[in-house]
Amino acid sequence: MTTQKIIYTEVDEAPALATHSLLPILQAYTSWSGVTIEKKDISLAGRIIANFPEKLNPEQRQPDDLGELGQLCLQPDTNIIKLPNISASIPQLKGAIRELQEQGYDIPDYPDEPLNDTEKKLQERYAKVLGSAVNPVLREGNSDRRAPAAVKRFGQKNPHRLMKPWPQDSKSRVAYMNDGDFYGSEKSMTMDQHCRVRIEFVGEDGKIQILKKEMPLLAGEVVDTAVMNVAKLTSFFAAQMAAAKKEGLLFSLHLKATMMKISDPIMFGHCVSVYYEDVLTRHAAVLKKLGINVNNGFADIEVRLEKLPEAQKDAIETDIKACYGNNCRLAMVDSRHGITNLHVPNNIIIDASMPVFIRDGGRMWGADDELHDTIAAIPDRSYATIYQKVVEDCQTNGAFDPATMGSVANVGLMAQKAEEYGSHDKTFVAPGQGSIRLVSEEGVILLEQTVEEGDIFRSCQTKDAPVKDWVKLAVSRAREAGTPAIFWLDENRAHDRELITKVKRYLSDHDTKGLDIRIMNPVAAMDFSLERIRRGEDTISVTGNVLRDYLTDLFPILEIGTSAKMLSIVPLMNGGGLFETGAGGSAPKHVEQFLREGHLRWDSLGEFCALVPSFEHIHKISGNDKARLLALTLDQAIGKFLEKGKSPSRKVGELDTRGSHYYLALYWAESLAAQTEDEALGKRFAKVAKDLLDKEETIINELQDAQGKTMDIGGYFHPDKAKTAAAMRPSPTLNAIIHAI
Ligand SMILES: NC(=O)C1=CN([C@@H]2O[C@H](COP(=O)(O)OP(=O)(O)OC[C@H]3O[C@@H](n4cnc5c(N)ncnc54)[C@H](OP(=O)(O)O)[C@@H]3O)[C@@H](O)[C@H]2O)C=CC1
Ligand SMILES: O=C(O)CCC(=O)C(=O)O
Numbered sequence: 001m002t003t004q005k006i007i008y009t010e011v012d013e014a015p016a017l018a019t020h021s022l023l024p025i026l027q028a029y030t031s032w033s034g035v036t037i038e039k040k041d042i043s044l045a046g047r048i049i050a051n052f053p054e055k056l057n058p059e060q061r062q063p064d065d066l067g068e069l070g071q072l073c074l075q076p077d078t079n080i081i082k083l084p085n086i087s088a089s090i091p092q093l094k095g096a097i098r099e100l101q102e103q104g105y106d107i108p109d110y111p112d113e114p115l116n117d118t119e120k121k122l123q124e125r126y127a128k129v130l131g132s133a134v135n136p137v138l139r140e141g142n143s144d145r146r147a148p149a150a151v152k153r154f155g156q157k158n159p160h161r162l163m164k165p166w167p168q169d170s171k172s173r174v175a176y177m178n179d180g181d182f183y184g185s186e187k188s189m190t191m192d193q194h195c196r197v198r199i200e201f202v203g204e205d206g207k208i209q210i211l212k213k214e215m216p217l218l219a220g221e222v223v224d225t226a227v228m229n230v231a232k233l234t235s236f237f238a239a240q241m242a243a244a245k246k247e248g249l250l251f252s253l254h255l256k257a258t259m260m261k262i263s264d265p266i267m268f269g270h271c272v273s274v275y276y277e278d279v280l281t282r283h284a285a286v287l288k289k290l291g292i293n294v295n296n297g298f299a300d301i302e303v304r305l306e307k308l309p310e311a312q313k314d315a316i317e318t319d320i321k322a323c324y325g326n327n328c329r330l331a332m333v334d335s336r337h338g339i340t341n342l343h344v345p346n347n348i349i350i351d352a353s354m355p356v357f358i359r360d361g362g363r364m365w366g367a368d369d370e371l372h373d374t375i376a377a378i379p380d381r382s383y384a385t386i387y388q389k390v391v392e393d394c395q396t397n398g399a400f401d402p403a404t405m406g407s408v409a410n411v412g413l414m415a416q417k418a419e420e421y422g423s424h425d426k427t428f429v430a431p432g433q434g435s436i437r438l439v440s441e442e443g444v445i446l447l448e449q450t451v452e453e454g455d456i457f458r459s460c461q462t463k464d465a466p467v468k469d470w471v472k473l474a475v476s477r478a479r480e481a482g483t484p485a486i487f488w489l490d491e492n493r494a495h496d497r498e499l500i501t502k503v504k505r506y507l508s509d510h511d512t513k514g515l516d517i518r519i520m521n522p523v524a525a526m527d528f529s530l531e532r533i534r535r536g537e538d539t540i541s542v543t544g545n546v547l548r549d550y551l552t553d554l555f556p557i558l559e560i561g562t563s564a565k566m567l568s569i570v571p572l573m574n575g576g577g578l579f580e581t582g583a584g585g586s587a588p589k590h591v592e593q594f595l596r597e598g599h600l601r602w603d604s605l606g607e608f609c610a611l612v613p614s615f616e617h618i619h620k621i622s623g624n625d626k627a628r629l630l631a632l633t634l635d636q637a638i639g640k641f642l643e644k645g646k647s648p649s650r651k652v653g654e655l656d657t658r659g660s661h662y663y664l665a666l667y668w669a670e671s672l673a674a675q676t677e678d679e680a681l682g683k684r685f686a687k688v689a690k691d692l693l694d695k696e697e698t699i700i701n702e703l704q705d706a707q708g709k710t711m712d713i714g715g716y717f718h719p720d721k722a723k724t725a726a727a728m729r730p731s732p733t734l735n736a737i738i739h740a741i
């Protein structure tokens with residue numbers, strides 16, 4: 001029998017823990033089918049180890065699985081189940097390095113401010129694992145994200161209870177800049193032929209500094225430049241903090257420091273500098289000596305203060321306290337531990353944080369552990385305005401009702417590092433006053449931006465083939481779903497104007513008869529979608545890469561309480577399939593709870609749902625009928641799983657991730673037993689189903705007994721495999737049944 005391979009990614013935090021329990025079940029259940037499931041390590045720790053082998057013992061080394069997967073994504077028969085992984089901020093990266101060093105891995109320290117060429121090289125090598133370094137490599141296709149029909153039906157029948165009412169007199173709002181932002185400065189053009197350009201800075205003295213030597217552009221490619229004016233950015237922060245103080249609102253900041261790993265930590269740092277300005281100026285000399293980097297958040301200041309003599313530290317801490325007294329109140333990420341919104345850049349990831357702000361009635365947590373109205377600052381207007389539209393809608397019409405609200409699915413332009421999310425290697429801080437420009441090999445200036453020292457310049461690329469594919473995907477989704485599909489494109493944005501031209505052209509290549517496909521600016525598109533949502537109607541949003549990210553957390557979190565249950569398919573442009581699990585992240589809070597009390601609340605529904613199209617894809621490519629049977633029976637099992645309410649609970653002592661995997665195994669075995677296409681298989685799984693059902697009480701008791709105590713898995717970023725496996729598979733009875741398959 002020829003076999004087909006599914007690659008299952010080994011990741012970090014909660015989904016990595018869940019994998020220890022789920023994967024053995026998956027491997028056992030597919031063992032008869034010719035489908036093999038193989039692990040590849042794309043965890044943060046794994047990527048660090050793979051990239052710094054030189055001083056490691058041979059047994060510590062590991063291959064560059066991510067590099068291999070990047071190549072595989074270009075092959076037609078590739079099939080990957082991609083779980084969410086850490087996109088590391090610098091504090092997370094340093095945490096992982098420290099942990100590996102403590103475990104005896106000779107890995108170099110991350111050089112904060114490289115002092116020589118060797119350190120510069122090191123920083124460049126670490127850039128490969130910093131921020132969103134996995135997804136852009138694998139995403140060789142556009143994205144199709146939606147709530148599976150069964151999940152949405154279940155969500156309406158059993159509405160989540162996380163939605164909170166909006167106060168009558170809600171004063172919350174989204175604040176954004178009126179000028180000087182990326183939106184205001186954007187310039188864009190479409191290349192009529194292939195060419196190579198460089199990015200250079202020209203100072204007022206006419207001196208040229210090359211920022212990027214070479215950037216190839218293809219014919220039909222859209223290229224943009226934009227600048228964030230830092231003086232205007234800091235005035236914006238100061239004005240919003242003053243407004244928050246005056247109106248008694250909390251202040252919060254929402255950025256995407258992971259995907260936008262160069263620009264957003266800098267903007268975050270400016271916000272920290274404005275808020276703590278008094279302390280930072282008064283103690284500038286001492287803090288500089290300590291090597292503080294505001295881009296890493298207030299936590300960096302706090303940790304480094306520990307190095308000071310007691311008296312000096314006390315003086316600074318007194319001034320920090322005064323800062324909190326004199327300034328506006330900050331929204332908290334963890335009020336119990338005094339962790340504010342400005343603590344570390346990875347705590348305020350906009351796609352996850354804004355939906356929760358809206359779900360909580362337009363409020364965030366204050367230091368008093370109560371919810372308060374808040375100014376949510378999202379500096380750049382490009383996408384901030386859509387959130388303000390939702391805020392206004394809720395202030396007028398009240399909170400959404402998950403029992404009746406419609407759904408917004410998404411078709412996202414993502415392939416080949418499209419748009420802002422591929423811009424980090426073309427993002428620069430202006431070295432002085434002057435201009436930054438894109439110049440062709442022939443010396444023609446294609447795009448030019450005026451800059452002041454410290455401004456953030458960025459250039460984005462959007463290739464033509466992905467746009468064509470995106471339009472095609474939108475048309476086919478609109479046809480399958482039978483709902484309106486809206487392209488969210490803003491005629492007032494230079495980049496979007498180029499895309500509008502392309503979209504109109506490529507739409508005409510398709511049969512769109514009977515389809516309702518429109519182009520609207522993002523605010524109008526949001527308005528249109530919200531109106532439909534409130535009437536219980538569904539809409540497809542067809543968006544660029546950033547809105548793909550924002551909307552696929554926003555709507556699911558409002559509709560079903562979480563984005564973990566989303567179907568997230570990436571049809572790879574060369575024919576393979578990348579099946580992402582859910583639309584959210586790796587849930588660090590879940591690990592914290594697991595370590596504290598042995599209860600893991602990670603819901604693997606995203607993984608279950610992703611496996612169905614993954615098996616279908618195998619069937620489509622190879623004709624393996626058993627893969628089709630796996631898809632069919634798993635789909636039935638998921639239906640029953642939802643119906644019976646076997647998702648993990650949030651509370652210790654109740655069903656957790658491990659118990660939820662037991663029930664999936666039971667229902668899947670029942671479906672495999674009930675099918676009539678393959679008699680031998682039916683018999684085999686009838687026994688499995690019987691064993692699992694007969695032992696239900698014993699298994700649940702064994703799993704329950706493992707809860708209620710602290711857990712030691714030998715690490716956070718790089719836990720001990722044997723310890724974690726033991727912790728995640730504590731039922732000998734269940735293990736024996738799975739083992740016997
Ligand atoms: N695709 C990817 O690879 C992505 C990776 N990330 C990475 O994930 C990390 C955390 O990001 P963050 O923005 O905090 O967002 P997360 O999505 O990890 O967490 C936000 C909250 O969503 C809920 N949640 C998410 N997934 C699940 C699930 N499967 N089951 C149950 N609840 C779930 C949890 O709510 P509650 O606590 O209330 O239970 C969780 O605390 C970061 O390091 C980030 O880089 C982020 C987004 C996507
Ligand atoms: O890659 C990342 O850092 C995050 C990805 C993400 O949030 C998404 O695709 O929704």
Ligand SMILES: [Mg+2]
Nearest residue numbers: 351549553583
């Ligand atoms: Mg996201």
